[in-house]
Amino acid sequence: MNSDLTRKLPVLEEKIIAFLKKELQRLKQILSPDYQENIEMKSEDETDAREGVLKMALHFLCKMEHKDLADELNDNEINVGCQKDLKRNLKNKYQSVFEGIAKHGSSVLLEKIYTDLYITEGGSGEVNEKHEVRQIEYRSKKPAGQDRPIKCVDIFKPSSIQDKSIRRVLTKGVAGIGKTISVHKYILDWAEGNNNQDIKFIFPLCFRELNIMKENEYSLMDLLHHFFPELKEFKFVCQKKYQLLFVLDGLDECRLQLDFQGNESLTDMRAVKSLDVILTNLIKGNLFSSALLWVTSRPAAAGRIPAECVDLVTEVQGFNDVQKEEYFRKRISDQSCASKIISHIKSSRSLHIMCHMPVFCWIAAMVLQMIYSTGHKQIPKTLTEMYTFFLMFQTRQRSAKFDNLQDPEVQWNPELILRLGKLAYEQLEKGNLIFYEEDLRECGIDVKEATVCSGMCTQIFREESGIFLGTVFCFVHLSIQEYLAALYAFLMMANERNDIISAQRAHKKTSMAILHKSAVDKALAYDDGRFDLFLRFLLGLSLESNQTLLDGLVSRRQVGCMDKISTLFGLADNDKTIRYIKDKIREAHSSERMINLFHCLNELNDHSLLKEIQSFLSAGKLSKAKLSPGQWSALVFVLLTSDQNLDVFDLKKFIRSDEALLRLKPVVEESHTTLLDSCGLTSQSCTTLASILCKESSNLRKLDLSGNHIGDAGVKKLCSGLKNPNCALETLSLSGCGVTGEGYAALASALKSNPSHLEELDLRGNDPGDSGVKLLTSALTNQKCKLR
Missing domain, CATH: 3.40.50.300 (P-loop containing nucleotide triphosphate hydrolases)
Structure with a gap:
């Protein structure tokens, strides 16, 4: 036995020395700030051996009277171990994502999707x-x-x-x-x-x-x-x-x-x-x-x-357009189905735009997969239809999971949907996106049954728990909260004749138009657009196509012996709502509010104002037409929501006047190049343009005002925008604008105040005099001036 050990000792010595050298080299590397430890697990024996080498190294460093180095080495070894543990735990936490409810949704590897x-x-x-x-x-x-x-x-x-x-x-x-x-x-x-x-x-x-x-x-x-x-x-x-x-x-x-x-x-x-x-x-x-x-x-x-x-x-x-397609092809294994979904999304502008958001791609993939697999005849083309199908899908999932029901018909739970809708509406009013236990209790949702409630609408209502903390709740996306809030308002009017928006109980014969009017007024009252999408969903729910999908949620005692929910609310109600929205469009001062109201008309399938403008556009008559306020608003909406990028805006295609420029101001703000040459504009238009140049969100980079007699008064107004720090205009043409030395002085002052953007300035055909030329030339000596 001893002879066997004697023969093996040299081999053992060689292995120990090799291990010691390797570990001492690692300890040397640990002292470097660039060292990274692999998170792969080491065997328990190897870990023990490593600790032994560390103890030996610390012991001999202390013997050598290098306790400071020993402490540094020990601290670094501890920190390397902490780093390795942190990496391992973060990898376990983030390598999978839950689609839907945390813990209850389906887990999928992040790399796969x-x-x-x-x-x-x-x-x-x-x-x-x-x-x-x-x-x-x-x-x-x-x-x-x-x-x-x-x-x-x-x-x-x-x-x-x-x-x-x-x-x-x-x-x-x-x-x-x-x-x-x-x-x-x-x-x-x-x-x-x-x-x-x-x-x-x-x-x-x-x-x-x-x-x-x-x-x-x-x-x-x-x-x-x-x-x-x-x-x-x-x-x-x-x-x-x-x-x-x-x-x-x-x-x-x-x-x-x-x-x-x-x-x-x-x-x-x-x-x-x-x-x-x-x-x-x-x-x-x-x-x-x-x-x-x-x-x-x-x-x-x-x-x-x-x-x-x-x-x-x-x-x-x-997602950009390429990434949208990549997502659907990754998310959907059946590539034939993925191609159909991509094609359908492209056919609807509103859906295609919404698919910039990954969460909406997830909703669309889920809904359209279900529709194509079941052969459902109705395919959602509007936001309201998409979200209504999403609610139907989640309700079916809940029925199959908790009640073992495989019925193709949706088995609604009206009470639960009303509770969730009430929560959605009340928190939307407060501007809250996350909710706590007390918020649920106030809406009649038992916190102990929150998971079951979440299961009812699976991915619509999400529960997320902190590792060491209590539980918070939220809807998967703000738009889902807005949809459920609108559904709640609709059902309360349909079933209880209760207008929750104005907090008034209506008479038995009161029409849905009363609720719509309250909702329009509420949406217009919030500058942040908090109730814009809520309003679009509410109006969309008044259409027969969406009400048919929701059959079973509206109380039958209101319907009587009639089969269709839509008979509750006749076309006359929608006509009243349409007239009211058009009145508000004519009054709208904000382009954001006006644009949302046009989306609302689209939800109600009313395109009359848009058709008027599109007929003018197709006939090329806009340069001569006299438009009403409503038609001006329609024109702005068409231009802002068209498929074409607003890279170049040319006023000559429309009506050449100060009023036209003022009406089309939202379009100018989003264009890169604005051509206003020879449009008969006055200094009045320069006030409009100056306000655009002051906006940080403005895209305007090139402006051609040549051939308009705006004079010094107009240039001075324009310079109030040019000198603003937010102004990013790069090219400005003022040739033949009747500018004299006074206007040149204003331009020189603006260039000194904000010299870093303007690169080209065309002033041909003006009469500045020697003093005007000297003032402008002095502004060009600024080292920050980019003027070429």
Whole structure:
């Protein structure tokens, strides 16, 4: 036995020495800030052996009187282990996504369904007052190449034109556009060792979960240990030694005050303070000043973070046309069915635009797959029809899952739908997208049965639980909340003769037009468009095609012996509503409100105003026609919602007058080039143009005013827009506009105030005199002046 051991000792010695050399080399690498440990599990024996080598190394370093090196090596080894555990846990958390309800929906690997999103760089955190569906419609028409695309994986890498490093990024995008899934993909790629390995630790924090902790006080260290218990041993020995990334997801759902002005300054990560103080100091950079910070938000809430706390703003634009098709082909295994769905989506402009949002693609895929597989005769072509089919599909799913019913007819649960609808409506009024237990109780939803309620409408109503926290609730998308709120308003009038919008109980013979009038007035009262889509859904529900799908939800005692729900509300009701909407269109001062009202007419299948304008357009008579206010509004709607990009707007195709330019102002705002040459305009039009140049959201880059006698008065008005910091005009033609030295002086002043955009200025055919030429020439000496 001893002889066998003696023979094997050299081999054993060789293996031990090789292992020691390998581990000592690893310990040497651990001292480098670039070291990354593979997250693959090591055997227990190998882990024990590693610990033995570490203990030996620490022992001999202390013997050599290098305790400082021993401490550093020990801290680094602990941190490497923490990093490995964090990566493993984040990979497990983000490698799968739930389609529908968290825990109860169907889980699918993120890699299998993930499709790259179109993300653009640039912009600001300004509040966008357009309703989110209108923002999607607006972006679908922007000329290609106008925004600079950026890959999500490169979000912290400065572009070639940036001269500073990027530490704090704000990513905005409408609900359901893919902000959170982009964050998850970024984290998953990091955890798997694929990208951004210069980052050592990523700490994803969700405002939805932070809300529940807002009443208590913590230190930042407490907060990190609470959400990431694997970091309990982590040694924050030097903040600048490791590149850290904090992700704050869902700023729009934050119920904290975020008082950046009033909160005290905080630099100690172990100091116990309110959550509001900790987060504002983390965002400012007082805590972990070298750490990266990534905040996601819907556009309306982006302004809650001061501009000086943001180095770069990016925007998730959703799917472009190529990515839409890629999503459907990935999501649907039957490629023949996928092709049919893609073809149908393309045939409906409203559906095609909505498919910029990944969440709507998911809804469309689910609904259209069901329709094509069952051979249903009616195929949804409008938003209301799509969402009504979605509700039917989820209700069938619930019946099959909980009641073992395979009946092709929908077995409605009116009471439950009314409770969910009430929740949707009341929270929509408050502007809330997430709800808590008390909100459910107030609407008669038993919290203990919330999962069953969610199962009733499966993916319509989602439950999400924090790892260590309570439960919060939300609808999968704002549009689903708006649909259910509209359905609730419709059913309350149909079954109870109760107009919930005006809070009045109607008489038995009161028509649905009363409710419609209340809804129109309510939508117009909110500048943020909060009830715009709600109104479109409500009006769509008054059509027979949608009511037939909902047969069984309206009380039969109201219908009597009649078979069809639609007989409850005759065509006369819709006619009254149409006349009322047209009156409001004539009065509308906001293009956003006017555009939504035209969408409402579309929902009611009334295209009379649009047909009038389209007949003028096709006959080429618009340059001579005298239009009514309603027809002007219709013209703006046609131009803003047409399939063609508004790259060039030429007033000569329409009516050459100051009034025409004022009426068509929303169109000019969205065009890249505006041609107004020889249109008989006066200085009055320059006031309109100046207001457009002052808007940060304006796309106008080229403006031709040549041949209009606007004079010095007009140029002065125009210069109030040119000198505005938001003005990004690049080319301006004022040839033959009757401008003298006074107008040149105004131009020189504007160029000095805002020299960085205007590249071409045409002033031929004017009489500035020597003084005017000298003033303008002096403005050109500014080094920042781009004028060629």
